[in-house]
Amino acid sequence: MYQEERLIGILNYLQEHQRISIEDICKVFEVSRDTARRDLVKLEENRSIIRTRGGAILPSLTKEVLNxxxxxxxxxxxxxxxxxxxxxxxxxxxxxxxxxxxxxxxxxxxxxxxxxxxxxxxxxxxxxxxxxxxxxxxxxxxxxxxxxxxxxxxxxxxxxxxxxxxxxxxxxxxxxxxxxxxxxxxxxxxxxxxxxxxxxxxxxxxxxxxxxxxxxxxxxxxxxxxxxxxxxxxxxxxxxxxxxxxxxxxxxxxxxxx
Incomplete structure (x- = not known):
């Protein structure tokens, strides 16, 4: 599975479960802990998540609204x-x-x-x-x-x-x-x-x-x-x-x- 596919999968998981851990990513997507961390870093750079100790959550405050x-x-x-x-x-x-x-x-x-x-x-x-x-x-x-x-x-x-x-x-x-x-x-x-x-x-x-x-x-x-x-x-x-x-x-x- 390519990283972009995993990133979408991680966001979908967060929509359903509100938070995700490094262990969850490793288990669900069958990747190493280093790969899971790189995925979270990428999502954080895109402002899609907030990293927490051992995992991530979705941002609680939405700032962008379409016209x-x-x-x-x-x-x-x-x-x-x-x-x-x-x-x-x-x-x-x-x-x-x-x-x-x-x-x-x-x-x-x-x-x-x-x-x-x-x-x-x-x-x-x-x-x-x-x-x-x-x-x-x-x-x-x-x-x-x-x-x-x-x-x-x-x-x-x-x-x-x-x-x-x-x-x-x-x-x-x-x-x-x-x-x-x-x-x-x-x-x-x-x-x-x-x-x-x-x-x-x-x-x-x-x-x-x-x-x-x-x-x-x-x-x-x-x-x-x-x-x-x-x-x-x-x-x-x-x-x-x-x-x-x-x-x-x-x-x-x-x-x-x-």
């Missing part, structure tokens, strides 16, 4: 099906808040109910919803982030505080047992206010978000009612979700990851 257009193209099938399932939870005449995530944009495309009032900080979601005749749209004002295409800042939070709604549809960049996280503190402040304004919080996230932790915490699982995703979480996360009575909804054809 909005790139995220729209990333795993589109899973996101579209999550959006479709989320749209089925909406009833006529409900008041809704939608954040500016790409998965929530796919939800907006699938809304077919009547007489909903929607508050959002996303110009793209507002544009999609504007083509649906029976919806009323309240677009928050404030500063505009052109990279991730959302409106944020003190003015947006001030406007949001005037609203109350039935449901919040929320995306996230990271999901761990601690809850939801994103890279930007300004956006997180707005999302926290969104959570305060609604009766029910529904998180839309594909399985690539599992195990990722970013700089800014948004909320713990005690504030979430439903998680809609495309793959069953691992046993540890399921246990945490059950503890906080979070309903897990899987899209059709979802696979078991635990």
């Amino acid at each position: 909005y257009e790139q995220r729209l193209l990333d795993e589109p099938k899973g996101k579209k099906e999550i959006g479709r399932l989320a749209a089925s939870l909406i009833k006529n005449n409900e008041y809704l808040i939608m954040d500016a995530s790409t998965t929530v944009q796919f939800l907006a495309e699938h809304i077919s109910t009547q007489n909903n009032i929607v508050v959002t900080n996303s110009i793209d979601i507002a544009d999609i919803l504007s083509k649906k005749d029976t919806l009323s749209i309240h677009l928050l004002g404030g500063l505009f982030n052109s990279t991730h295409r959302y409106i944020y800042g003190a003015k947006a939070i001030e406007m949001l505080a005037d609203y109350n709604a039935d449901k919040l549809f929320l995306g996230t960049c990271g999901i761990t047992q601690d809850g939801l996280s994103i890279p930007d503190s300004e956006e997180a402040s707005l999302m926290k206010e969104m959570i305060r304004r609604v009766d029910q919080v529904i998180v839309l996230a594909d399985s690539t978000k599992f195990g990722r932790k970013l700089f800014q915490n948004v909320c713990g699982w005690d504030r979430v009612d439903i998680l809609i995703t495309d793959k069953e979480p691992n046993d540890q996360l399921i246990e945490t979700l059950n503890l906080h009575e979070v309903d897990i909804m899987l899209v059709q054809g979802a696979t078991n990851d635990g």
